[in-house]
Amino acid sequence: MSRKIWKAGTFIYPIPAVLISCGTMKESNIFTVAWTGIINTNPAMVYISVRPSRYSYNLIKNTKEFVINLTNKELSFATDWCGVRSGKDYDKFKEMKLHKEKGKFVKCPLIKESPVAVECKVKEIVELGSHHMFIAEVLSIDADEKYIDDKGSFDISKCNLIAYANGGYYPLGKKIGKFGYSVQKKRNGKKIKNKSRKNFKKSQEKPI
Numbered sequence: 001m002s003r004k005i006w007k008a009g010t011f012i013y014p015i016p017a018v019l020i021s022c023g024t025m026k027e028s029n030i031f032t033v034a035w036t037g038i039i040n041t042n043p044a045m046v047y048i049s050v051r052p053s054r055y056s057y058n059l060i061k062n063t064k065e066f067v068i069n070l071t072n073k074e075l076s077f078a079t080d081w082c083g084v085r086s087g088k089d090y091d092k093f094k095e096m097k098l099h100k101e102k103g104k105f106v107k108c109p110l111i112k113e114s115p116v117a118v119e120c121k122v123k124e125i126v127e128l129g130s131h132h133m134f135i136a137e138v139l140s141i142d143a144d145e146k147y148i149d150d151k152g153s154f155d156i157s158k159c160n161l162i163a164y165a166n167g168g169y170y171p172l173g174k175k176i177g178k179f180g181y182s183v184q185k186k187r188n189g190k191k192i193k194n195k196s197r198k199n200f201k202k203s204q205e206k207p208i
Contacts, residue, residue, distance in 0.1 A: 010035075011166070013163075013164070013165035013166055014163035014164060014165040014170065015034050015035075015036075015037070015163065015164055015165070016034065016036055016037070016070070016163060016164065017032065017034050017071055017079050017162055017163060017164035017169055018032070018033055018034075018036055018068050018069060018070060018071055018079075019031070019032060019033075019069040019071055019075065019078070019079060019082055019111055019114065020032070020033050020048060020056065020060075020066050020067065020068060020069070021066065021067045021069060021108055021109050021110060021111055021117075022056050022059045022060050022063065022065070022066045022067070022108045023056075023059045023063065023108050023109075024063070024107050024108060024109075025100060025102065025107065025108075025109050028093065028100065028108060028109050029055060029056050029059060029087035029092060030069075030078075030082045030087070030092040030093065030096075030098070030111065031054060031055070031056045031082055031083065031087065031092075032079055032080070032082050032083030033048045033049075033050065033068075034164045035048065035049035035050075035131060036048045036049070036068065039135065043137050043138070044137065044138035045123075045135065045136065045137055045138065046068065046118065046120060046136055046138055047133050047134060047135050047136065048066065048068070048133070048134050048136075049128070049131035049132065049133045049134075050131060050132060050134065051130060051131055051132075052132055054086075055086050055087040055088050056087060057132070060122065060134055061122075061125065063107065063108065064121060064122040065106040065107065065108055065119075065120060065121050065122060065136075066106075066108060066120050066122070066134070066136070067103060067106060067108055067109070067110050067111075067117050067118065067119055067120065068117070068118040068120060069110065069111040069114035069116070069117050069118075070114055070115055070116040070117075070118075070159070070161060071114065071161070071162055072114075072115055072159050072160040072161050072162060073160040073162060073171055074113070074160065075113060075114065075162075076162055076169050077096075078096040078098060079162070079169065080169065081095070081096060082096065093109075098111050098112070098113055099111070099112040099113065100112070101117075101142075103117070103119045103140070103142065104119065104139075104140050104142070105119050105121070105139040105140050106119045106120070106121070106139065110142060114144075115143070115144050115147055115159040115161070116141065116142070116143050116144070116159070117141075117142040118138055118140075118141055118142075119138070119139045119140040119141075119142065120136035120137065120138055120139065121136055121137050121139055122134050122135070122136045123135050123136060123137055146158075147159055157175065160172075
């Protein structure tokens with residue numbers, strides 16, 4: 001099999017397509033970010049990379065906080081629209097008929113329609129070039145109760161989450177496995193469940 005060689009660029013997909021809310025409950029904005037992810041477990045740390053020219057850049061730089069709102073199929077239009085329109089010209093909550101919700105630790109609003117909102121506090125700003133990276137600590141994860149089952153577990157399969165890949169938005173498909181299933185032992189042809197949630201969490205920290 002031959003390969004086509006292109007010049008270096010951003011071609012690691014799929015990645016999240018999230019709505020970032022920032023500012024205050026009175027003066028807020030929403031914008032779309034795909035350059036985002038997890039960078040540490042303990043403490044829980046995440047990042048978003050933002051162009052300094054974007055309207056929300058100074059809002060976050062001044063307040064040192066933002067909210068990562070996960071997106072789903074129902075929010076796909078708003079996700080795109082909030083990424084191509086500027087908060088200088090539009091009240092995006094009003095235009096997209098989205099509702100503000102107060103956070104527990106931050107002053108900027110959560111998006112009520114989002115299945116999961118992650119409250120974040122900026123710890124460091126790294127100037128990389130075209131984008132500046134806001135490194136932030138996760139203060140709280142606010143999940144919509146309708147996605148939580150009777151046992152208190154969050155059922156992410158019901159969220160209809162979307163991802164971004166090479167200019168397009170795609171819904172997540174059917175689950176094809178779970179973490180550790182490739183090495184899970186079998187007994188009488190049946191898979192053995194993890195001994196405990198504690199052991200499962202520890203396995204996530206082991207280097208591969």
